[in-house]
Amino acid sequence: xxxxxxxxxxxxxxxxxxxxxxxxxxxxxxxxxxxxxxxxxxxxxxxxxxxxxxxxxxxxxxxxxxxxxxxxxxxxxxxxxxxxxxxxxxxxxxxxxxxxxxxxxxxxxxxxxxxxxxxxxxxxxxxxxxxxxxxxxxxxxxxxxxxxxxxxxxxxxxxxxxxxxxxxxxxxxxxxxxxxxxxxxxxxxxxxxxxxxxxxxxxxxxxxxxxxxxxxxxxxxxxxxxxxxxxxxxxxxxxxxxxxxxxxxxxxxxxxxxxxxxxxxxxxxxxxxxxxxxxxxxxxxxxxxxxxxxxxxxxxxxxxxxxxxxxxxxxxxxxxxxxxxxxxxxxxxxxxxxxxxxxxxxxxxxxxxxxxxxxxxxxxxxxxxxxxxxxxxxxxxxxxxxxxxxxxxxxxxxxxxxxxxxxxxxxxx
Amino acid sequence: xxxxxxxxxxxxxxxxxxxxxxxxxxxxxxxxxxxxxxxxxxxxxxxxxxxxxxxxxxxxxxxxxxxxxxxxxxxxxxxxxxxxxxxxxxxxxxxxxxxxxxxxxxxxxxxxxxxxxxxxxxxxxxxxxxxxxxxxxxxxxxxxxxxxxxxxxxxxxxxxxxxxxxxxxxxxxxxxxxxxxxxxxxxxxxxxxxxxxxxxxxxxxxxxxxxxxxxxxxxxxxxxxxxxxxxxxxxxxxxxxxxxxxxxxxxxxxxxxxxxxxxxxxxxxxxxxxxxxxxxxxxxxxxxxxxxxxxxxxxxxxxxxxxxxxxxxxxxxxxxxxxxxxxxxxxxxxxxxxxxxxxxxxxxxxxxxxxxxxxxxxxxxxxxxxxxxxxxxxxxxxxxxxxxxxxxxxxxxxxxxxxxxxxxxxxxx
Numbered sequence: 131x132x133x134x135x136x137x138x139x140x141x142x143x144x145x146x147x148x149x150x151x152x153x154x155x156x157x158x159x160x161x162x163x164x165x166x167x168x169x170x171x172x173x174x175x176x177x178x179x180x181x182x183x184x185x186x187x188x189x190x191x192x193x194x195x196x197x198x199x200x201x202x203x204x205x206x207x208x209x210x211x212x213x214x215x216x217x218x219x220x221x222x223x224x225x226x227x228x229x230x231x232x233x234x235x236x237x238x239x240x241x242x243x244x245x246x247x248x249x250x251x252x253x254x255x256x257x258x259x260x261x262x263x264x265x266x267x268x269x270x271x272x273x274x275x276x277x278x279x280x281x282x283x284x285x286x287x288x289x290x291x292x293x294x295x296x297x298x299x300x301x302x303x304x305x306x307x308x309x310x311x312x313x314x315x316x317x318x319x320x321x322x323x324x325x326x327x328x329x330x331x332x333x334x335x336x337x338x339x340x341x342x343x344x345x346x347x348x349x350x351x352x353x354x355x356x357x358x359x360x361x362x363x364x365x366x367x368x369x370x371x372x373x374x375x376x377x378x379x380x381x382x383x384x385x386x387x388x389x390x391x392x393x394x395x396x397x398x399x400x401x402x403x404x405x406x407x408x409x410x411x412x413x414x415x416x417x418x419x420x421x422x423x424x425x426x427x428x429x430x431x432x433x434x435x436x437x438x439x440x441x442x443x444x445x446x447x448x449x450x451x452x453x454x455x456x457x458x459x460x461x462x463x464x465x466x467x468x469x470x471x472x473x474x475x476x477x478x479x480x481x482x483x484x485x486x487x488x489x490x491x492x493x494x495x496x497x498x499x500x501x502x503x504x505x506x507x508x509x510x511x512x513x514x515x516x517x518x519x520x521x522x523x524x525x526x527x528x529x530x531x532x533x534x535x536x537x538x539x540x541x542x543x
Numbered sequence: 544x545x546x547x548x549x550x551x552x553x554x555x556x557x558x559x560x561x562x563x564x565x566x567x568x569x570x571x572x573x574x575x576x577x578x579x580x581x582x583x584x585x586x587x588x589x590x591x592x593x594x595x596x597x598x599x600x601x602x603x604x605x606x607x608x609x610x611x612x613x614x615x616x617x618x619x620x621x622x623x624x625x626x627x628x629x630x631x632x633x634x635x636x637x638x639x640x641x642x643x644x645x646x647x648x649x650x651x652x653x654x655x656x657x658x659x660x661x662x663x664x665x666x667x668x669x670x671x672x673x674x675x676x677x678x679x680x681x682x683x684x685x686x687x688x689x690x691x692x693x694x695x696x697x698x699x700x701x702x703x704x705x706x707x708x709x710x711x712x713x714x715x716x717x718x719x720x721x722x723x724x725x726x727x728x729x730x731x732x733x734x735x736x737x738x739x740x741x742x743x744x745x746x747x748x749x750x751x752x753x754x755x756x757x758x759x760x761x762x763x764x765x766x767x768x769x770x771x772x773x774x775x776x777x778x779x780x781x782x783x784x785x786x787x788x789x790x791x792x793x794x795x796x797x798x799x800x801x802x803x804x805x806x807x808x809x810x811x812x813x814x815x816x817x818x819x820x821x822x823x824x825x826x827x828x829x830x831x832x833x834x835x836x837x838x839x840x841x842x843x844x845x846x847x848x849x850x851x852x853x854x855x856x857x858x859x860x861x862x863x864x865x866x867x868x869x870x871x872x873x874x875x876x877x878x879x880x881x882x883x884x885x886x887x888x889x890x891x892x893x894x895x896x897x898x899x900x901x902x903x904x905x906x907x908x909x910x911x912x913x914x915x916x917x918x919x920x921x922x923x924x925x926x927x928x929x930x931x932x933x934x935x936x937x938x939x940x941x942x943x944x945x946x947x948x949x950x951x952x953x954x955x956x
Contacts (some may be wrong), residue, residue: 133744136807140660140682143811143814143815170612171611173608173611174607176607176610178602185595185598185599186599189594193591197794197795198584198586200796232823235819235820236819244552245552247553247554250553268815298551329544331548331551369546377612382610384610384824385823398548398552405648405674405678406678407798408674410798411824413794413796414824414826
């Protein structure tokens with residue numbers, strides 16, 4: 131007889147559906163579609179030559195170690211390098227503050243596994259990163275949405291959320307995914323203060339922090355928390371768990387990211403990782419260390435910044451020209467995404483259907499809102515497509531928007 | 544104020560302790576200890592030259608794709624290659640039967656996540672693989688231990704366990720970790736029949752299947768299940784989920800393994816993987832495909848077999864000579880481990896303490912028994928150390944055993 135698989139699945143996976151991101155990523159694979167839906171880095175900026183030199187050096191000098199099982203925490207020289215790098219532009223940390231993960235998605239999953247009991251409340255800005263919601267839904271999280279405006283989370287509304295007794299606050303302060311907004315210094319300071327007052331930890335997700343194209347760098351929450359506590363002796367032991375990644379600085383295909391957290395939280399995450407996948411690829415850690423150890427990334431990040439800045443500028447310029455005046459959108463100071471807002475009542479899913487007929491794609495914003503809303507919003511990626519493709523795609527999207535707005539009874543100017 | 548982290552952890556991690564494997568792996572890092580404790584492949588057999596050529600070819604021909612985000616299921620040519628490879632020596636499958644994971648440990652974790660509700664029963668042979676217990680403890684599994692003898696699980700005792708209503712049966716039929724035993728064909732056929740009778744799926748964990756040093760290959764459970772059902776049209780849709788890995792055939796530092804399962808189970812595992820780490824390193828999948836595509840692995844496996852066979856033979860020879868006559872041990876036909884059994888009442892943890900004074904290490908067998916027992920057993924790895932090191936280490940271990948047995952009142956011959 132056939133195995134009745136569907137009755138054998140655990141509760142946590144019974145309600146698992148195919149995800150919006152997943153279905154949309156399939157669209158991006160159709161070669162004739164100009165897709166602003168994904169969140170891919172531009173492959174033109176991958177440093178192929180440096181990777182080739184690094185692979186050869188690693189295999190020649192450390193081959194047997196790089197291909198062998200490794201420590202769950204990560205390759206120690208890489209952890210030490212990340213600690214030094216973090217100390218240069220943010221908080222002072224040591225290797226015991228650093229865990230290497232297989233991409234930031236894995237860090238989000240482990241945080242869910244370590245902290246979330248079914249029914250626990252998590253404070254998020256709305257919209258927020260869909261991958262975090264996907265990771266934490268599996269652990270039965272509930273979300274308290276705090277409103278976001280063009281400067282990110284409206285921190286004046288955070289205290290009410292904290293009085294519910296949430297497990298932690300999740301925020302992306304720099305060039306947020308999906309909205310492209312950046313949290314100003316005053317809001318950061320206020321968030322640190324409120325989190326401390328209520329004893330609620332902060333998860334700071336910062337994949338794009340170094341990809342700033344204009345304006346001044348704003349200190350990270352983990353840095354501000356350390357200053358607020360004034361008890362850092364080279365090891366961070368505060369209230370923030372900070373995530374960043376090589377996916378945007380080097381290449382996502384390596385699946386290399388890192389967590390900065392108090393050593394006791396790192397130890398707990400290490401035990402989780404041991405049961406989940408033993409350790410992250412030794413070879414990739416050796417190669418990333420080899421590529422980055424001479425300070426190469428500083429130079430490389432300049433190239434990424436100038437490439438993405440040009441793409442953002444072209445996109446904003448064509449939007450100004452082609453988008454109907456009823457549309458609003460964010461002006462991101464960095465990162466990879468901007469956020470479009472249509473008049474209330476217009477459905478981005480309907481717009482996407484029409485857009486696909488014109489061979490252009492984006493992500494409807496509804497699914498980034500864990501408690502509903504945002505059906506009139508859209509996430510638009512500017513890092514992946516070349517400038518001329520952006521011109522053509524945004525032109526098509528402008529025509530689509532005019533068509534759908536007119537169909538919805540708007541007088542399109 | 545300081546964050547009271549320990550009160551914020553989820554139930555599932557509150558009782559997490561530092562693991563025995565983890566503590567023991569630390570011992571293996573002390574350079575003056577001869578360690579038979581780990582489960583490491585011999586680094587001498589890593590094909591460094593082939594890796595170097597493969598990295599160069601991948602970066603030259605497919606660099607931008609190999610460094611970019613990839614499909615959650617895995618790199619399609621690699622999945623197709625694994626399907627062909629499986630069809631050559633086992634069951635007929637297609638790419639839709641194959642999921643790439645970041646090591647088999649991740650496959651075990653995902654199986655736990657997809658299937659296990661807190662309190663669910665899992666049937667295991669005792670002793671069983673510790674990594675599976677670690678993965679599934681996090682999901683609240685309970686274990687029904689079926690006794691194992693020198694031929695693996697005593698399948699005559701399986702039916703009583705199946706009548707409890709377990710979620711699945713977990714078994715390592717070839718050169719089992721930790722015991723080195725191999726399940727004979729009659730027991731395999733009986734297991735398939737019983738599993739079908741009670742509608743209970745089988746998880747077949749087969750990391751070492753191709754590392755056989757003597758005797759005839761025995762068909763895998765997934766193959767026998769397919770024959771039993773007689774409904775295979777090129778896609779497998781039976782009752783077995785099969786796991787294997789590149790860690791033992793190529794190199795564990797790549798973190799590359801695979802699952803063979805009915806397409807609907809693969810789809811469920813893919814959704815789980817998407818939330819857990821998006822996908823396994825694209826670069827490593829391209830490199831493994833490049834190394835293996837020309838049939839290289841067939842030749843390479845011969846080298847691994849002859850290397851490990853020599854080490855096993857040396858170990859068995861020195862054991863015969865040096866171990867006290869009260870000791871029994873398995874004679875594994877393949878794989879990486881053998882299993883030592885001391886007289887009842889002798890504690891392997893005590894032996895380990897004395898052994899460490901003599902600078903030799905192994906894993907006490909107790910922790911491989913989920914429901915207790917086996918305190919007088921030990922797992923001994925023969926794949927990692929060179930033959931002369933094995934001679935010296937087993938000599939030291941023999942002296943240790945004689946000393947501890949004498950101390951425990953045994954007349955040592």
